[in-house]
Amino acid sequence: MLKFSDVNMSFGSVTALKDVSFDIDKGELVYLTGPSGAGKTTILRLLLREFKPTSGKIIVNGQEIQDLRRKDIPGLRRSIGAIFQDYKLLFDRTVAENIAIALAVKGVPENEWFDHVHDVLKMVGLPKQSELFPSQLSGGELQRVAIARALVVNPKIIFADEPTGNLDWETASSIMDLIYGANDHGRTVIVATHHPDVLKRRKGRKIELKKGKVVADTK
Ligand SMILES: Nc1ncnc2c1ncn2[C@@H]1O[C@H](COP(=O)(O)OP(=O)(O)OP(=O)(O)O)[C@@H](O)[C@H]1O
Ligand SMILES: [Mg+2]
Known part of the structure; x- marks a missing residue:
């Protein structure tokens, strides 16, 4: 499903990366x-085609993406729910609007947005925060909104880059549980993290990088 x-x-x-090769199957839970x-974020950004690799081949959903045409890049990104440490939320939009934008980009009809937004906010435990602005939320709540926005379009692949960042362990655990829930529903999940506690929380394949090289892969 995903291949370097x-x-x-x-x-x-x-x-940043040197001769990196791996092959991830549908439904796998992988920790980078x-x-x-070491190159963790660089791998995720290459998979989103934020830039092209200097050399080598990258396949996502059966498609080589390193030479993807510009007009085909949005389609690639729509198949991936990406969660970043800095949330990448729009601070002049409400929580509900931030999530609805993902639905708009995917082409979901406007009359369906409210129900989808409501359902996903309930799932991440923020049913009452929909009309608040990001500046009114805590770090853990912002991360939940970022997860809600990634999940609302039902992507086959989820990336999370240091999703537990600076959060306390209780909040971090509940964030990870949301991400694991997506994996339980058959999504392929890749989590970049250097937190040993996150790695211990649920068993998954570990691809370990050092100075841009894969030094271990538990597949
Ligand atoms: N856009 C860029 N321009 C120049 N150098 C970059 C760029 N992006 C990444 N790098 C370099 O590539 C290397 C790998 O960076 P990367 O962000 O992938 O590491 P990481 O494993 O995600 O680290 P962290 O755990 O700190 O997030 C680093 O040396 C970094 O400075
Ligand atoms: Mg990083």
């Missing part, structure tokens, strides 16, 4: 681990 073949990625003189600067 001998992928190299350099930013100027910095080598390794110290800061």
Whole structure:
């Protein structure tokens, strides 16, 4: 479902990834681990086609994406629910509007937005916060909104980049449980994290990176 073949990625003189290869099947739970600067976020950004690899092949849903045409990039991104550490929410829009935007981008008819937004906010435990603005929420709540926005369009693949960031362990656990729930529903889930506690919470495949190289893969 997702495949890297001998992928190299350099930013100027910095080598972020070196000969990285892996193959992830549908429904897998995969942790990308390794110290800061190891290349975890770079892998997720390549999968979203934020930039092209310096060399190598990347396949998502059976399609080679490294040479994808610009007009085909939004289609790729719609198949992926991405959750970032900095949430990437719009701060001048309400919680409900932030989530509805994902539905609009996917082309869901407007008269269906309210129900979808309501259902997903209930799922992440924020049914009463829909009309608040992001600046009125706590860090854990913001992360829940980011998860709601990723899940509302029912993507086949979920990426989460350090989803537990600076959250306390109780909040972090409940965030991870939402992500694991998506995996229980058959979604392929990739979590980039260097928190050992997250890795211990649920068993999954670990792809460990060091200085841009895969040094272990428990597949
Ligand atoms: N856009 C960029 N321009 C230049 N260098 C970059 C860019 N993105 C990443 N890098 C470099 O590539 C390397 C890997 O970065 P990456 O963000 O993938 O690491 P990471 O494993 O996600 O680290 P962290 O755990 O701190 O988030 C780092 O040396 C980083 O400085
Ligand atoms: Mg990172």
